[in-house]
Amino acid sequence: MSKITLFYDTISPYSLLAFELLMRYESTWGVPVDLKPVFLGGIMNAAKNTPPGMNPRKGKQLLKDFRLMSKLSEVESLPFMSNLFEAAGKMELQRLLALVAAEHAGNKKLVQQSVAAAFALRWKDASLRDGKNKLHVAPAHLRAMCEKLGLDATATLAEANSQRAKDALTANTKEALDHGAFGAPWIVVEHGGKTYTFFGSDRMEAIAFVLGKKYQGPVPAARL
Amino acid sequence: MSKITMYYDTVSAYSLLAFELLVRYESTWGVPVELKPVTLGGIMEAAKNTPPGMNARKMAQLQKDFKLMSKLCEVETVGFMSNLVEAAGKLELQWLLALIATKHAGDKKLVQQSVAAAFALRWQDASLRDGGGRLDVSSAPLRAMCEKLGLDATATLAEANSQRAKDVLAANTQEALDHGAFGTPWIVVEHGGETHTIFGSDRMEAIALILGKKYQGPVPAKQ
Numbered sequence: 001m002s003k004i005t006l007f008y009d010t011i012s013p014y015s016l017l018a019f020e021l022l023m024r025y026e027s028t029w030g031v032p033v034d035l036k037p038v039f040l041g042g043i044m045n046a047a048k049n050t051p052p053g054m055n056p057r058k059g060k061q062l063l064k065d066f067r068l069m070s071k072l073s074e075v076e077s078l079p080f081m082s083n084l085f086e087a088a089g090k091m092e093l094q095r096l097l098a099l100v101a102a103e104h105a106g107n108k109k110l111v112q113q114s115v116a117a118a119f120a121l122r123w124k125d126a127s128l129r130d131g132k133n134k135l136h137v138a139p140a141h142l143r144a145m146c147e148k149l150g151l152d153a154t155a156t157l158a159e160a161n162s163q164r165a166k167d168a169l170t171a172n173t174k175e176a177l178d179h180g181a182f183g184a185p186w187i188v189v190e191h192g193g194k195t196y197t198f199f200g201s202d203r204m205e206a207i208a209f210v211l212g213k214k215y216q217g218p219v220p221a222a223r224l
Numbered sequence: 225m226s227k228i229t230m231y232y233d234t235v236s237a238y239s240l241l242a243f244e245l246l247v248r249y250e251s252t253w254g255v256p257v258e259l260k261p262v263t264l265g266g267i268m269e270a271a272k273n274t275p276p277g278m279n280a281r282k283m284a285q286l287q288k289d290f291k292l293m294s295k296l297c298e299v300e301t302v303g304f305m306s307n308l309v310e311a312a313g314k315l316e317l318q319w320l321l322a323l324i325a326t327k328h329a330g331d332k333k334l335v336q337q338s339v340a341a342a343f344a345l346r347w348q349d350a351s352l353r354d355g356g357g358r359l360d361v362s363s364a365p366l367r368a369m370c371e372k373l374g375l376d377a378t379a380t381l382a383e384a385n386s387q388r389a390k391d392v393l394a395a396n397t398q399e400a401l402d403h404g405a406f407g408t409p410w411i412v413v414e415h416g417g418e419t420h421t422i423f424g425s426d427r428m429e430a431i432a433l434i435l436g437k438k439y440q441g442p443v444p445a446k447q
Binding site (some may be wrong): 047048049055057058060061064065068069071072180181182196197198199202203205206209210215217218 | 271272273279281282284285288289292293295296404405406420421422423426427429430433434439441442
């Protein structure tokens with residue numbers, strides 16, 4: 001059975017694009033997509049890698065490229081937050097997602113909604129950005145996110161800070177590393193007895209190729 | 225007038241893919257593609273960047289990714305040479321391409337053929353690899369390349385090693401850097417009064433969007 005696994009961190013802008021593209025194609029191709037939150041900082045560390053944005057030229061190109069690729073992919077997004085590196089170190093949202101994925105593993109729709117909601121907090125909701133485009137994710141935002149998902153906010157947020165949630169995030173991060181990851185999004189495609197690894201959100205055509213499916217651009221028609 | 229400029233180094237695997245894709249689409253889209261050789265080492269240094277292949281995990285992924293992307297793009301290659309770093313430091317081939325591009329600026333077909341021939345030397349000719357995957361980086365294959373292009377090999381190689389050729393390569397490299405380059409392939413798209421910079425060989429769909437053209441996959445029908 002073919003399967004796609006997306007290892008993602010919501011701080012990673014190209015993880016947002018990969019998430020949206022893979023969700024569209026999940027129904028089009030009929031191949032299940034498993035969403036696994038990781039901690040990008042942990043991947044970078046273990047891979048002896050550094051964030052590209054720390055190189056000024058790369059940082060400049062990333063801003064332009066993400067704007068262009070968001071437009072191409074028809075994904076709404078705010079620009080890079082001015083406090084990206086600071087925000088990247090805040091693990092609470094990723095732990096929350098790990099908890100929801102573990103606790104509601106049978107409820108795929110809820111898990112997907114939680115991921116979409118988390119990406120929205122970091123990349124789509126202008127009310128979380130201040131006048132200097134700094135991102136501030138407050139406890140109240142996390143509470144509201146839980147409530148909107150129909151979860152008990154107090155209990156869920158308490159569990160998100162538990163050892164269980166931390167362990168789930170760590171386990172996912174290690175799994176991504178075992179698959180060769182050095183950044184996010186890291187996509188693993190299992191098909192025909194083989195395993196393929198992809199880095200970034202710009203390999204949809206190649207993923208179609210290994211699956212023997214058709215690539216229809218960033219916005220495919222729904223599955224016929 | 226819309227225009228695409230590709231800054232490339234033949235030692236760069238993804239520059240090969242970008243070259244083949246852009247040349248295919250040049251006729252399909254009717255947008256001219258100018259090919260400007262640079263030295264990747266010079267770009268890396270000025271950009272304070274390091275080759276991704278120096279990170280073990282990245283290199284492992286690069287090998288797999290390049291193989292898959294080559295297959296997707298229907299580009300034949302014999303894979304990464306085991307002496308990639310050594311090959312990157314041998315500038316003679318890039319000087320040669322800079323010389324030909326300058327001297328034969330009006331002969332677009334010849335210039336394209338020279339670039340294709342150079343990429344073939346580095347990425348497609350199995351006879352230039354030894355048992356351990358080491359690429360022959362001597363001048364001998366360059367002589368044969370000149371002859372096949374209908375050029376006087378002795379004169380052309382002498383000119384390729386002249387200050388003039390080195391200056392052209394340096395100027396191209398500076399130009400790429402002025403466009404923000406930190407690696408290759410570095411693609412500049414000018415359209416509708418705007419200039420867009422693209423890194424890598426996996427942005428053809430985005431280039432089509434900029435140009436208001438249709439992306440038809442890696443092997444488009446001719447115009």
